[in-house]
Structures are given as C-alpha cells and as structure tokens.
Amino acid sequence: MKTINNASVLVLILLLSLFNCASGPKLQKAIPSEFKDAYFQKWNAGIKEGGSGIKIFIELNDASIQLDSIYFRESVTKLFVYPNNKNLYVGKYRSNVTRSKIPFNLSNNDCVVSYIYKEETLYFKISNLTEKTPLNYPISHPNN
16 A cells, blocks of 8 residues: 655645635625615825715615625725714725725626625625715814
8 A cells, every 4th residue: 555645745735725825705696685785985185185985885785794805996995884873884995005906806886795695705796786976075174
C-alpha cells in the first residue's frame, strides 16, 4: 500500500479550498419580504473637505428579515436602519474609498444585499436600481 506524502495532502487541500472559494455566495431567487423601494442617490458636500459619494436606500414592506450589507459598484458596506423607519435601510459609499474585489458580477445599477433570515446569512440581487437626482449640500459658514 502506498503512503501519501505531505506534499500530496497539501495540494489536495489547496485545490479543495480553491473550488470552495470560486463558487462564492449563492444568490436567492426570492426573499421572504418584498422591497417597497430601492434606489441610489449621489451626494456632494458643500465644501471641498466634505467629499462626495453615493447613498443607497432600500425599503422593505415589513420587518420579517434584517438587512446586513450591500455590494455595489465593486464595494461592500454595512446597511443601517434609518432612525424613523425600521423598514428603511441606508448604505453609504464615499467616492474616495478604495474599491475591493467582490464575489458578484454586477452591472453599474445592480446590487446584492446580504440579509439575515432564521439566523442564516443569505444574498439577493436587486437589478436596475433607480438613480434619484443628486443631492448637493449648500456651503454653510461656521457663523450661520
């Protein structure tokens, strides 16, 4: 009987891990709650140091699931519940943030939302997000 050497075991483990990574997170075909609204809006600060970016808004019809993160334009960010509406989630991206590799192939107006349902993290793609009119904050002076 032949013995398996350490190098063979290492190669086998490496190959198995590569196949697992390549599959990535699986997208769900449906989610347990419907989206009431989903859109993004660019924003610009009134001062140079304030920067610019994009906010994504996702509103659910009910609170049966908890949204966690959003993958959009080669970046990922946490979603936060809007203070006055427990069904509205907001994700914020700053323009000067370094982009990272995400496990999804998305067009410019698509996003993937990770959500928690029955203590499991799942993923759902939202296609063709609507872009709202940019929000340009006015310049304000410290004395005003």
